[in-house]
Amino acid sequence: MTEISNIPHKIIGVAVIWNDEKQILIDRRLPTGTMANLWEFPGGKIEPGETIEECIEREILEELGIKIAVREHLITIDHTYPHLRVTLTVHHCYYLEGIPQAIECAEVRWVSLDDLDNFDFPEANGEIIAALRKYQNNN
Numbered sequence: 001m002t003e004i005s006n007i008p009h010k011i012i013g014v015a016v017i018w019n020d021e022k023q024i025l026i027d028r029r030l031p032t033g034t035m036a037n038l039w040e041f042p043g044g045k046i047e048p049g050e051t052i053e054e055c056i057e058r059e060i061l062e063e064l065g066i067k068i069a070v071r072e073h074l075i076t077i078d079h080t081y082p083h084l085r086v087t088l089t090v091h092h093c094y095y096l097e098g099i100p101q102a103i104e105c106a107e108v109r110w111v112s113l114d115d116l117d118n119f120d121f122p123e124a125n126g127e128i129i130a131a132l133r134k135y136q137n138n139n
């Protein structure tokens with residue numbers, strides 16, 4: 001028997017935004033919709049004609065109201081949830097200016113890498129956090 005997989009596929013640019021205190025900016029998703037209330041690294045869907053770097057810079061300005069510099073690629077995760085497939089292309093980013101605001105999310109917070117264990121993230125994020133730890137141990 002053949003199973004037809006026809007679930008939506010989202011291509012997402014994701015930012016790991018660092019500040020001078022070596023903290024990372026995370027946001028909590030809204031209490032409604034997919035993966036409600038979970039914490040995530042800010043980001044969103046790529047638009048036609050955009051590079052992933054441009055997508056990340058735009059999404060962060062739209063969602064948090066801050067300027068960042070998009071830096072090196074960390075990891076790309078392809079993950080399939082029960083009703084959604086996501087490709088998360090994650091870049092290290094550097095905080096430049098503005099006060100982070102919860103424009104399209106419930107809450108934003110600066111946290112250390114060690115603090116990440118205290119927040120609930122979507123399943124796909126396990127691999128991102130593992131890659132961050134590995135990166136930290138090599139830097």
Ligand SMILES: Nc1nc2c([nH]c(=O)n2[C@H]2C[C@H](O)[C@@H](COP(=O)(O)OP(=O)(O)OP(=O)(O)O)O2)c(=O)[nH]1
Nearest residue numbers: 010012014034040041042043044045086122124125
């Ligand atoms: N931004 C972000 N999205 C993540 C992470 N981990 C993870 O599984 N995702 C998923 C959740 C969403 O389904 C998708 C991001 O898509 P999105 O931000 O454009 O869409 P959304 O679900 O927030 O809502 P919408 O704009 O489609 O209405 O990727 C993460 O760390 N950051």
Ligand SMILES: [Mg+2]
Nearest residue numbers: 043044045104
């Ligand atoms: Mg979003």
